[in-house]
Amino acid sequence: MNFNIGWHVLYVKSRWEKKVYESLKEISLEVFLPQTKIIRQWSDRKKTILKPLFPSYVFVKINSSLEFYKALSINGACAYISFGNDYARVTEKEITQIKFLIGDKDITDIRMNIELPKVGEIKKIIYGPLSGLECEVIKTGNVKKIIVRIESLQQNIVAMIPLHFFESVL
Secondary structure, rough: OOOEEEEEEEEEOOOOOOHHHHHHHHHHOEEEEEEEEEEEEEEOOOOEEEEEEOEEEEEEEEOHHHHHHHHHHOEEEEOOEEOEEEEEEEHHHHHHHHHHHHHHOOEEEEEOOOOOOOOOOEEOOOOOOOOOOOOEEEEEEEEEEEEEEHHHHHEEEEEOOOHEEEEEOO
């Protein structure tokens, strides 16, 4: 398999995302670990914690074959994600959109959805950091949830976004 310069998806040991992220930063690689805040409830307290948006994935920007193998040699790194004979690559635009998504205070309840989208209305986001993205809307009770497809990862993100951020796609 051949690699290309750009953002690659490094698969890491379960619950090692933060350790691998820090180790990659220490060797001066550009790295991205999207995390979302979740509230954990215990019998005596609630605590807000950061949890990786993509469990076992760390994004690494690779500029040379040396960096490609250097990232893979980090303790906890297992392999690069690949589909067929091609390594999974994430575009700069997708990285930017994920960064905006996890940093936007109007978007809450971000979590992964590995299932394929259900049949529903197709909307285009016209406002906010995700403007221009088309998504599928799922109606569940009084809550409207959208699924944003990240094609290069073959995964979906579910987030609650205000309805005024959408327009219908004909």
